[in-house]
Amino acid sequence: MKRVINTTDAPHAVGAYSQATTNGELLFTAGQIPLTPDGELLDDEPIAVQTRQALDNVVAILEAENLSPDDVLKVTVYLDDIDEFDEMNETYSNYFRTDPPARSAVEVGALPKGVGIEIEAVAAQP
Numbered sequence: 001m002k003r004v005i006n007t008t009d010a011p012h013a014v015g016a017y018s019q020a021t022t023n024g025e026l027l028f029t030a031g032q033i034p035l036t037p038d039g040e041l042l043d044d045e046p047i048a049v050q051t052r053q054a055l056d057n058v059v060a061i062l063e064a065e066n067l068s069p070d071d072v073l074k075v076t077v078y079l080d081d082i083d084e085f086d087e088m089n090e091t092y093s094n095y096f097r098t099d100p101p102a103r104s105a106v107e108v109g110a111l112p113k114g115v116g117i118e119i120e121a122v123a124a125q126p
């Protein structure tokens with residue numbers, strides 16, 4: 001059965017979606033943008049800062065379900081500018097140090113709120 005996740009440790013949805021959904025086995029986060037839980041948009045910050053905030057949001061959502069980055073199976077990274085891949089990747093690697101999840105990283109034409117990055121994850125209950 002589908003259940004939605006709501007945590008104040010991650011930003012509220014900026015549209016018609018839930019922060020995450022789960023069926024009790026798999027958890028799907030919504031794409032997380034560099035928006036703080038208090039609603040501050042970090043769109044003018046370097047991509048490293050934006051990546052950190054997006055991943056902090058992913059981690060907060062995971063922790064709301066007692067999951068951790070180790071439980072993540074797949075990540076998708078959407079970048080406004082693929083030339084920022086290396087900078088994103090350096091920050092990203094701090095979150096997934098051993099046996100990192102599968103990942104796709106792609107450049108897209110534009111992202112909500114004019115941010116530089118959006119990151120979504122799929123995790124499984126251990």
Ligand SMILES: C=C(N)C(=O)O
Binds near residue numbers: 031033
């Ligand atoms: C920010 C999003 N995840 C959205 O607009 O779908």
